[in-house]
Amino acid sequence: MFSFIARRLLLAIPTLFGVLVVVFLLLYIAPGDPVMEMVGERADAETIARLRAELRLDDPVPVQFAHYAGGVLTGDLGTSYITGRPITRDILERFPKTLQLATAAMLLAASLGITIGVLSARRPGSTFDRLAMAGAYLGISFPVYWVGLILILVFAVTLRWLPPSGFGRVEYLILPALALGTRSIAFLARMTRSAMLEVLGSDFVRTARAKGLRERVVLGRHALRNALIPIITVLGLDFGYYLTGSILTETIFSWPGIGRYVVNAIARRDLPAIQGSVLFLSVVFVLVNLATDLLYAKADPRVRYD
């Protein structure tokens, strides 16, 4: 087990180095000049030249890359061109908020999605099943942007139950988590339903029923457990996406997370901020994938990594 983890982490290093190189080069060839963004609409050539020199932007690309990569190896992601703040501090300030939002969305998705899926699978074709699957169909189709604005309109503006946007106590978390989680809830419900239907038709379920187990135990302990693998896959993938890309949700709900930070950085050509966050988010993605793989083994003893 531990050797598996160590191997995976070692394998991640070349991946991350590749990310570092690609991001650096992409930004280098992308149009738009960071110094022009720093000086704003009105600029003078002298100031631009001075700033380029201060930021070492006139050095040859390999030198710039070596300089940057050297910093990254020592844990220094550099300083933002635009704000002058250390990137590491910026990320550490924002990532926990994104993590909070993503976790809430996943918890919502896991609890609601799996429950709906199991209930639907219990009596396929029933009214509940039809309604749930129609709802799931809509949930998958609606863009998060639209869902978010509708949630604000209904629960914040009309009913006044919850605040429209912002960061704070738990009531601020509900709407964004719901908006972000909608697609996952819907997708998980469908996924769980089909996985359950497959398992419910198998011999061991019939055996379980035949020996007189209560339906709840049959569904929960025997059937669901065997349907978990695809569910974990969906959960893991979605969680990874939420941690790295809940940009729209964060924008609509003014949630001060890492997604908005990245978008801002891109708009302002803040190269160190873009590179730093992409690298950081790549690490997050690698870790989430690793955790997902480990969960497979936990859910299904036949999966072994030794």
Place this chain on the structure above:
Amino acid sequence: MRRLLAALFLLVPFACRGGESAPQRRTLIDSRDTYDPRTLDPALATDVPSGRAVAYVFDGLTRFTPDARLEPALAERWDVSADGKVYTFHLRRGVRFHDGTPFAARHVVQSFHRVLDPATKSTGPWVLYPVAGARDFADRKATSIRGIEAPDDSTVRITLDQPLAIFLKLLAMPVASIVPDSVGPDFREHPVGTGPWRFVEWRHDDYLLFAKNAEYFDGAPKTDSLRARIIREPSTAVAEFEVGNVDLLYVPEAETRRWEQTDERSAMLSAAPALRLWYIGINTTRGPLKDVRVRQAINHAIDVGVILDRLVGGRGRHAAGVIPPILDGADTTRRPYAHDVDRARQLLTQAGFPNGIDIDLWHSDNESFSRVAQSIQSYLGEAGIRARLVQREAAAMRAAARNGETDMVLKDWYADYPDAENFLYPLLHTANRGIGGNVSFYSNPAFDRLVDSSRIELDSARRAELYRRADSIAFADAPMGFLFFYNELYAVQPWVRGFQVPVIFNGQRWVQAELR
């Protein structure tokens, strides 16, 4: 989709509105910032959110009122020498920084040195370049700025290389704010100034919080605190305003009509002519665009009235030149280019292009600009000008335009200070071609001479006349598609008193505003 959502908002019954009663809070809440300010350090403030925040915490020697007049701030009064080169500022006495340090003349000297010191990496040192010796200091050729001295604790004398009419306005810009003695590396996050609001807290991408400076020399703000929320999405800001969580809303263009057409909402509206010009930078050095008749044809081809009415919610005024009508030097009797397709075709034929021309029109991915660009494209098409739309994200578009790679570029210009010079000089003077802001690469010696003379002309009536003449030349040369001067539209909650919509971005500091 925005439209659909706007329509949905319309369905919300008015009965559920928060009513006219003031909220229980003692904090004014602004919702105008759409992105995190870059910094709270005046020397680095080039963006609007930073500039606004800097105006709360700091003072300059001068400042702007909401209606964009210049008034004394830390300088109580000043004398100008007969040749217009030497300014003697008499500073206000008894002013203290938020940390208790008494404000003195040395702070002015230090602050200006700091802005020009290359180690500060200030992005706006050009504001102080007119001061004698400023460039030498910025280039590390001198150890101090020879044009700034403090003969005593309450006097500062500034000598310029040559007279500059707008100098006092430059001093009201955020970058020229006065900072205290010790400015550590954390200053950009924890600023200390003399302004009406003390800095309290900055939650990045969330809000900035300020508390009133009870000892403010001009009278303390009437409310305890001020929160500037950062809300990226306009629809979200509207929702926050609807539920009464924010006191001030920048009404999105797409919602203008909806707000104007309902009594309850229109009562909350406050409009101000912004010092903002929407225009098409026509690169006068590229292909057929070198010919003035082609550029005039472009102006005649576009129906600006319809664009204003249908796409911008009627928020603007067709431009007949580059000087906003509220500024001295604007010729309000000049008629804009009329929408006249036949005239446009005729001009094209005279220029030798009877079969029309093919050109690029660049625009950013901003929604409003994209819509306007599409409309312009179809108007141009009617006159035989086949424009290919090139959409780029704003930074890329700006870089291309400054490098002279665009035929035409749709953009806007928002004034740094309320003076016609801030439109004529950066947008059209030869000295500013390319990165300076003149993306038309326009160069006309007669125009340049007038602008140069206006910059050193100290008599305001004569200066206005020079502005008018320069503007008139530029209008005839058509180095740009003159679109419109924009009007800002704000909604202010009925419980807010004493708030006047600012014409210039740093002209409203909420000192008189209160919640009732």
